[in-house]
Amino acid sequence: MTKQTPRVGVIGGGQLARMMTPPAINLGLQIKVLAEAAGSSAELATTMVGDYNQLDVVREFARTVDVITFDHEHVPLAVLRALEADGVNVQPPSKALAFAQNKLHMRQQLGELGLPMPAWAEIHDAASLDDFIAANGGVAILKTPIGGYDGKGVRVVRSSVDAKDWLENLADFGGSLLAEEKVDFVRELAQLSARTPGGEFKAWPLVETIQENGVCSAVMAPAPAASAETLAATADIAKRVAEALGVTGVLAVEMFEARDGRIVINELAMRPHNSGHFSIEGSVTSQFEQHLRAVLDLPLGSTAPRAAHSVMVNLLGVDDKNNFVQALDKALQSHPDAKVHTYGKGARAGRKMGHITVVSDSAEHALAEARGAAAVLLRG
Amino acid sequence: MTKQTPRVGVIGGGQLARMMTPPAINLGLQIKVLAEAAGSSAELATTMVGDYNQLDVVREFARTVDVITFDHEHVPLAVLRALEADGVNVQPPSKALAFAQNKLHMRQQLGELGLPMPAWAEIHDAASLDDFIAANGGVAILKTPIGGYDGKGVRVVRSSVDAKDWLENLADFGGSLLAEEKVDFVRELAQLSARTPGGEFKAWPLVETIQENGVCSAVMAPAPAASAETLAATADIAKRVAEALGVTGVLAVEMFEARDGRIVINELAMRPHNSGHFSIEGSVTSQFEQHLRAVLDLPLGSTAPRAAHSVMVNLLGVDDKNNFVQALDKALQSHPDAKVHTYGKGARAGRKMGHITVVSDSAEHALAEARGAAAVLLRG
Structure with a gap:
């Protein structure tokens, strides 16, 4: 047969x-x-x-x-x-995706597991929001439970007045909002992993994500100067989240490293994620291959690194004309080690239109090369 | 714009x-x-x-x-x-492909360049073939100038009698045959390179190819124990061939390493080649990416290795049923470092239906893992 x-x-x-x-x-x-x-x-x-x-x-x-x-x-x-x-x-099943689609349900569920999170509260009215703000240093991150990404559906508020429009239309957001502590963080981290329906789980090494204007601009893999304890702890967080929520395929757990040393969960994504693009060149098994294997319940591949350091830099659209084809030859010429990925999308300012990965024995070299190649494509 | x-x-x-x-x-x-x-x-x-x-x-x-x-x-x-x-x-242009399509013209052209080759002769009749056999230790490799590959159109002859059918139908082969010295070789090598229409040239490190029954079964990259002089010499041969013949895109130069120390050119392929499949995982730029860059006259990427050793093993069809999907899960389970490539082709004994690449610090480990994964897929 x-x-x-x-x-x-x-x-x-x-x-x-x-x-x-x-x-x-x-x-x-x-x-x-x-x-x-x-x-x-x-x-x-x-x-x-x-x-x-x-x-x-x-x-x-x-x-x-x-x-x-x-x-x-x-x-x-x-x-x-x-x-x-x-x-x-x-795959992932609807019961898992329900938590990815609703940030409030996600906080409730992870809270029951005792996983490390920022302080948070469900907000039904101005009074509960002002209480939360008062209890958290005079500021909060307010989120619509559904539909936000890349900075959309998220707002920094210092008073319920700042959220008047949302509070007056709570029904549009399912009846409540999510208020979170504005974490005083030293950096952002992401823990990528994959899980099969049969329960096999594998994590990649922790990465650092660098954001600009609420959008990921670069990823350093592995996260610089992360201790063995931190790497083990974040991989364990991912495993507990994946198992408790029934996630299959790739799971990205975005986290803050707070100034007080806490590592707390920010967001979850139940699919390949921008923080894992480095793995195409940087890992024995990329997040995209692993996702396919995982959702088919095939055995997972090795997540071991292929190089000491991998750095990914996003190519964000600069205008409605430059689709990063113009200066492709110049970028390839000046950066023969850079792996250029473009997504075949129409040009638009701020749009994620591609990325560049460089692997190297030196994180500094990889970052400089990736940013250098990106600069050529942006200026082209 | x-x-x-x-x-x-x-x-x-x-x-x-x-x-x-x-x-x-x-x-x-x-x-x-x-x-x-x-x-x-x-x-x-x-x-x-x-x-x-x-x-x-x-x-x-x-x-x-x-x-x-x-x-x-x-x-x-x-x-x-x-x-x-x-x-x-x-790209490559017809004038280059003419040499890839006609082995006799290839020998004539490379001979004019003084490149290292087996002894060879153009054969018009039985007498000239018997003379060549007598002058070359009583044996010759006889080839039809056009149309042979993977052992087809090639014959070992010890007398013109062994080629009676071909000699009686010389017109079918363009009027003559190609006789070559049967090189007493210790191993086979392949030098992969790429060249752009604009003249940029890059070579990958030399590889060893292991044949079984005239078909490539495994490739070791780099070629074990090749000296720096040999690596430089074979890269130079590829450059001279590419430039003299006007080759663009990927060029594979298949060579014999003779027992007497000579390295001589066997065949040319003006396209990505089985000997270069290792480069998908094993090189900063794969032969397939490089071919696309080259034919578009884009700058070439780095051909530096991504690992100390890369080993590729071909998946040859075992029968008309096993398409290597049956035992895919078992192979992935038992060999998490193996990169399995299947080509979506119908099952047929002897057909090239896929390959496996393993990169490692150890050539022996890589070969054992790749052959191990292949064995699981073959037995599946």
């Missing part, structure tokens, strides 16, 4: 689906993408174009694959639950 | 076109494949299905891309010359 090639279906045609394509080709897995529109970033693997909010569309797509997974976290839970009721293999 | 993504057109839908796809995605290049049939190994990048022997088919395909390159060396020179007359950018 000839066994058929496993077929992975990815909902969403963004750069994450795009970057799942090379390992699918290498490993001989079939990848199919349901894209929002033609000409998406994952165009080569797109087999269907349609609206992921519509159950009949997603159902039709699901019939062509062995497992459904995701490029993003925006598929309505109702759609996913209906698929699961049909018997469709959805 | 927004510059458009460079578009590479590959003629042939085999595993080489398939393996060009991931670096095209990573680097943000558009790849289009003209495949012989639907469902080819390079299916994901296939934009047209048709016969590459027909000028009108190839012409139509050429209109959709910026440069034409190849998965194989079988496109008729007349077709390529007609494209070039149209103004199509063909």
Whole structure:
């Protein structure tokens, strides 16, 4: 009997689906993408174009694959639950994704596990928000439980007045908001891991993420000067989160390292994540290959580093013209060690349009080279 | 002005076109494949299905891309010359491919350059073949100038009687045959390199290729115990060949290391080559990425190794059922460091259906792991 090639279906045609394509080709897995529109970033693997909010569309797509997974976290839970009721293999399952889609539920669940978090509270009105602000040094991070990313749906508030518009429309946000301590952090960290439906778990070494204006600009792998205790502790946090929430596939746990030494959980992403792009060149198994293996319940690959240091720098759009093709030759010429990744997306200021990874024996060299190549592409 | 993504057109839908796809995605290049049939190994990048022997088919395909390159060396020179007359950018150009397609012309050209080769002669009749055999220890390798690969079109002869059928049909082979010294070799080597139309040249470190029954079974990168002089000499041979023949893109020079110490040129391939598959994981720039960069006249990437040792083992078909999907989970489970590549081809005994690469600080460990993973997939 000839066994058929496993077929992975990815909902969403963004750069994450795009970057799942090379390992699918290498490993001989079939990848199919349901894209929002033609000409998406994952165009080569797109087999269907349609609206992921519509159950009949997603159902039709699901019939062509062995497992459904995701490029993003925006598929309505109702759609996913209906698929699961049909018997469709959805990884990560809706019960896990519910926590990724709702930051308040995530805090409640992780709180029950006793995992390290910033102080937080559910906010139903101005009074409870002002109380929280008063108890936390006169400032809070206020978040809409659903729909925020890359700085959207997040606001720094010093009084309930700063959140008047949100408080007056609480019903739009499910009836409440999430207030969090504004952590006085020395740096941001991310712990990448993967878990299979069968329960196998593997973590990559902890990384440091550098943000600019609320968007990730660079990632240092491994996180500079992290102790063995810290590495073990953060990998353990990821394992507890993945197991408790029933996460499958790649899980990114974003964390703050506070000035007082605490490491606390900021956000979760249940899919390959910007903090793990370094792993394409930097790890024996990339996060994209691992995600495919995990959602298919295949054994996970080694997460050992391929180099002492890997540095990733994001290519953020500078305007609506420069798609980073203009200066490609100049960048490759001046930085022969830089691995340039562009996502085939239309040019737009601030948009994540690509990234550069450099691996090296020296973190400083890798960062300088990656930023150097990025500068050439930005100026082109 | 927004510059458009460079578009590479590959003629042939085999595993080489398939393996060009991931670096095209990573680097943000558009790849289009003209495949012989639907469902080819390079299916994901296939934009047209048709016969590459027909000028009108190839012409139509050429209109959709910026440069034409190849998965194989079988496109008729007349077709390529007609494209070039149209103004199509063909890389490598027909004048270089003429030498890859005709082993006799290759020997003549390399002979004029004084490059190291086995003794050879053009054979027009039985008498000249018997003379050559007598002068070369009673044995010769007889080759049809055109069309041979993986042991086909090649024969060991000890008398013209052994080649009676070929000698009686010389017109089928262009009027003559190629006789070569049967080199008493201690091992086979391959020198991989790339050259751009603009003249930039880069070589990877020399590799050893291990053949079984005339087909490559494993590649050790770098070639064990090769001296610095040998590495420099073989890289120089590749550079002289590429420049003299006007080769662009990847060039593989297959060589014998003779017992008497000579290193002599066996065959040339003007495309990514089985001996370079290790470079996907083993080099900063893989042969597939480099080929795309070279044919687009983009600057070449670093060919530095990513690990002390890389070993590649071919997955040759065992029967018409096992497509290496059956035991994939077992292979991944038992060999978490092995990078498994399968080509999505139908099962057939002896067919190149995939390969495995392991990188390591130890060549012995890498070879054992790669062969171990292959054994699991073969037995599956």
